Amino acid sequence: MPIATATFIAFALLAASPVQDVENPLACRRDGPKVLVRSDAPAADTLRFALDFLSRTQAEDGRWDADGFLGERTEASGPGHAMVDIGVTSLALLAMLGEHDRLQGSPYETSIRRGLQWLVQQQDKDGVIGARARQSYMYDHAIASLVMAEAVAAGADGAVAKCAQAALDALEAHRNPYGVWRYGKRDGDNDSSVSAWASLAMLIGRDAGLAVKAQTLALIPSWYEAMTDAKTGRCGYTTQGGRSSRQGGDHADLFPPEKGEAMTAAALVVRQLAGTDKDLGASTALVLQCPPTWEKDAADGYYWCFASLALALRGEPDDATRAWRKPLVDLLVVHQRKDRDLLGSFDPIGPWGHTGGRIYATALATIALQAPYRYRARK
16 A cells, blocks of 8 residues: 555544534625725725626526637637536636625625526536536536535525535545545545545535535545645645646646645645644745746646635735735736726636636636635634
């Protein structure tokens, strides 16, 4: 048995702790947007323009069309892959859900309800949201499951609540025994990226009152502890202390994984929401040493999103956190599109922009800006 796997199982066997009763896990969103307006007007304005773009580009059926959000003009406007509508719709909904702790009364309530209805309609008899045509269909399902869990936490019931529970049950059915998640069916492999989205869905679902197995709640932080190198603080994608994933060919040359700490940031988010009592100082230091940049080979909205959430979960910002966030806000203010149809959006640069497209890039930037009030750590 590999050392990392053995360590992971050992962590899991020791990790069980009683599930705490908590109030609405989204309560910090109640006043957060107003506070951001007062404390950081440029960030608040940028966020509002991004949400306006997402509102304008929602399709009539409630989804966001990754490769058709501007009709015939999409091809020249940063399209994503034709098969990622579940994923980008879910990210857009997460961005909108971030603006209020309750669905009723949210400034984006109508758009959110339309998007939720479309996702409900995509769920199959086994609880999976979306078709299984893509090898990595569990990615889309995991993000959609998080949306459903957040919607329930925000007060959604009926068909949405039923869909949410079935989605979490499907996640459980796809989780590897004594492990976490990979791209599809249980195959014994695990990775830190898709598992981050699945873990967030389970953790928010737990706090929203949905049924989640205690063993799963114990295994989630244990995986990230096992994948994190104790000396460097780096969390690996599939190996302890390894780098983030890249596709084949020249992808790693175009976007060197050492330019970011996406998996380390994702691990920090999951472990803080799970309520770890471990020292996260080394991992946090790695993220703080890797601030946002718009350089072609280093820009990464996925990293910015998770890193922003990870640092915000630490509590009141200190000088180091402010120093990391300032270049993020500055570059998003400067690079937000200000021309006609693309007003408020962000170009899909970075290692995964070609897959997710403009909707993906804009939603992740929005979530990054919302980080100060999106979640709170479990103590």
